[in-house]
Amino acid sequence: GIPYHSIETLLVEAPDYGHLTTSEAMSYMVWLGATYGKLTGDWTYFKDAWDKTEQYIIPDPERDQPGVNSYIPTQPAQYAPEADSPEKYPTPGDINAPTGIDPIADELASTYGTKAIYQMHWLLDVDNWYGYGNHGDGTSRCSYINTYQRGSGESVWETIPHPSWEDFRWGQVNNGGFLKLFGNFGEPVRQWRYTSASDADARQIQATYWAYLWSKEQGKEKELQPYFEKAAKMGDYLRYTFFDKYFRPIGVQDSGRAGTGYDSCHYLLSWYASWGGDINGTWSWRIGSSHCHQGYQNPMAAYALAKESIFTPKSKNAKKDWEQSLDRQIELFLYLQSAEGAIAGGVTNSWSGAYGKYPEGTSTFYDMAYDPHPVYNDPPSNRWFGFQA
Numbered sequence: 359g360i361p362y363h364s365i366e367t368l369l370v371e372a373p374d375y376g377h378l379t380t381s382e383a384m385s386y387m388v389w390l391g392a393t394y395g396k397l398t399g400d401w402t403y404f405k406d407a408w409d410k411t412e413q414y415i416i417p418d419p420e421r422d423q424p425g426v427n428s429y430i431p432t433q434p435a436q437y438a439p440e441a442d443s444p445e446k447y448p449t450p451g452d453i454n455a456p457t458g459i460d461p462i463a464d465e466l467a468s469t470y471g472t473k474a475i476y477q478m479h480w481l482l483d484v485d486n487w488y489g490y491g492n493h494g495d496g497t498s499r500c501s502y503i504n505t506y507q508r509g510s511g512e513s514v515w516e517t518i519p520h521p522s523w524e525d526f527r528w529g530q531v532n533n534g535g536f537l538k539l540f541g542n543f544g545e546p547v548r549q550w551r552y553t554s555a556s557d558a559d560a561r562q563i564q565a566t567y568w569a570y571l572w573s574k575e576q577g578k579e580k581e582l583q584p585y586f587e588k589a590a591k592m593g594d595y596l597r598y599t600f601f602d603k604y605f606r607p608i609g610v611q612d613s614g615r616a617g618t619g620y621d622s623c624h625y626l627l628s629w630y631a632s633w634g635g636d637i638n639g640t641w642s643w644r645i646g647s648s649h650c651h652q653g654y655q656n657p658m659a660a661y662a663l664a665k666e667s668i669f670t671p672k673s674k675n676a677k678k679d680w681e682q683s684l685d686r687q688i689e690l691f692l693y694l695q696s697a698e699g700a701i702a703g704g705v706t707n708s709w710s711g712a713y714g715k716y717p718e719g720t721s722t723f724y725d726m727a728y729d730p731h732p733v734y735n736d737p738p739s740n741r742w743f744g745f746q747a
Contacts, residue, residue, distance in 0.1 A: 360410050360500070361387055362484060373505070374514045377485055381478035381558035384411050389565035396572035401582060404569055408585050411562070414500050415482055417552050419474030422492075422502070422523075424550070425639025427473045431463040435643040437604050438541045440711025442735075443511035451543035458605030458617025460644060462597055462675070469594070469673045473642070475633050476595045477554035478562070479522065481505065490521035490528060504553060507540040509711060513736040523550045525637060551634035556599035556627040556647075560656035563589045563596070567662035567669065586668050593663040594671035597679055598631035600624060601646035602707050609725025610707065612715045624707060624726060625679070625686040626650040629733050648708035649732040652694050652701045653745025660684035686724070693723050703730035703740045 361383045363369075364376035372380060388411065391404030417423050437455035441447060467473045483490065483501045491498040502522035506512055520529065520536035525548045529536035534546035566589035573579040579586075602608065605622040607615055628647035635642030662669045664680035671677065696702045705726035709716055721728040731738035 359406070360384065360414055360482075360484065370514050372514070373481065374517070375487060375519075377487060378503075379415075379482045379484050381415055381480045381555050382561070384415050384478060385558045385561035385565060388562050389568070392565050392569035392572065395569060399576055399578070401569070401573060401578065404582070405585060408566075408588060411478065412588070415478045416476060417474075417479055417502065419472055422550065422552075423474045423633075423635070423642075424637060425635045426475070426633070426642045427467075428635065428640060429463060429473050429642035429644065431460040433457070434460045434463075434605055435645045436543060438543070439713075440708070441509045441511075442710065444508040444516050447508045448538060448540055448542045451541055456604075456606065456614055456616035458602070458607070458622050459619055460601075460605055461619040461623075462601075462673070463644070465673045465675060466594060470591070475552070475554075475598075475644075476591050477552075477559055477598075477631065478592075479552040480555040480558065480630075483519075488519050488521075490523075493523050494521070494525040494527050496527070502552065504551065510733060510735045512734075522552055523637070524548060548637040549634055550637060551632065553630050553632040554596075554599070555630055555654075556596060557654040557656065559592055559596045560627055560654075560659040563593050563659040563662060563669070564656055567658065567666065570662075570666070570668065583668075590663065590669045590671045593659070593669065593680065594673050594676050596627075597676065598633075598644065598646050599628045600626065600679065600683060601628075601631075603645050603648040605646065606707070606713065608707055609722075610713060611709065612713055614713075622646075623679075624650065624705075624724065625683040626690060626705075627654045627656060627683075627687070629654065648711075648713075649704065649706045649729070650690070650726070651704040651732045651739060651745070652690065653740075653742060655687040655690060657684055657687045657691075660687055690723065700746055703728065704732040705729060706732055 362377045366376045388407040391407040394403045395401040438449045438451045483503045486499045492501045505517035524535045526535040537546040602622040605617040607617050607621040628650045630647045633644040660683045694701045705723045706729045716727045
């Protein structure tokens, strides 16, 4: 009951096998359900799309996120630099490198009674084509997998599809699974890891906002109230993409300072947020992202979360955070728009993925460096025509 990313099996896109699905596809299914409701007055498809989202692509708080409540906001994650080509991986973790304070974890936990994250993981193997299954069972369909892990030079053909629940049954069996291919953090530990794509979660909220407006025209908005609350909750957690990858201050460059709170917040929809932990439940980690692409911004979702009371997230600082984000996103479009009209790239807080000093003469936006092709260079990310559309 959920969509493939594409009907073809072979493609050169975010997945390289079409019969996977993405949080992007799920968000478009919600949007299609909303449009169908507008045209027919039948909102069952919209509701079903949201129900499928929760069932399959938002990791279950207990089953899929064991030990998430062990997360320590003052120790969000261990640092490892990014590299510019796959050959330079694994990159070494640095236990002494500074990471800042996660300023929203405690308010989210007190609001929702759990430290579990309510975001979509971006990639599912719908038919278990790779054979990993979930939780290492090797059989279950709709399994959580991941691909991109090795820097800006890793093209779709170079990714290594691997299970999000890493219990060493594949890859280097009983010797770290796939973990040793990506980072060197000492002896590998069995763990789970998920990554959200901010554009998809924002699009899900945007589509739900349209459902609100259209159902209100029909006098049916009360029927959909629980789904508006889900979108507001998703928006609450989507704020993780507002923060630098390792919660370092905006504009930190190579000074090595750790963030102390909102000094690490750029208020833009960055490329991702990630979270994970020990399968045995003893520790958990989180990161944001330092790289912000114009194509991931969504002022419509920001408007709904900031201005429409029915979509106001419950956390204390969420409304003002989204108000700030709404302004910042529009400013980013104005900053990036070229004389020819096209919107040219994005900005980063981590030059070369390693917090390098910006080259002399680099244009900046709120102390972040201009980057014509944030995150990926093979092919260059801003050649993705859909971002302009």
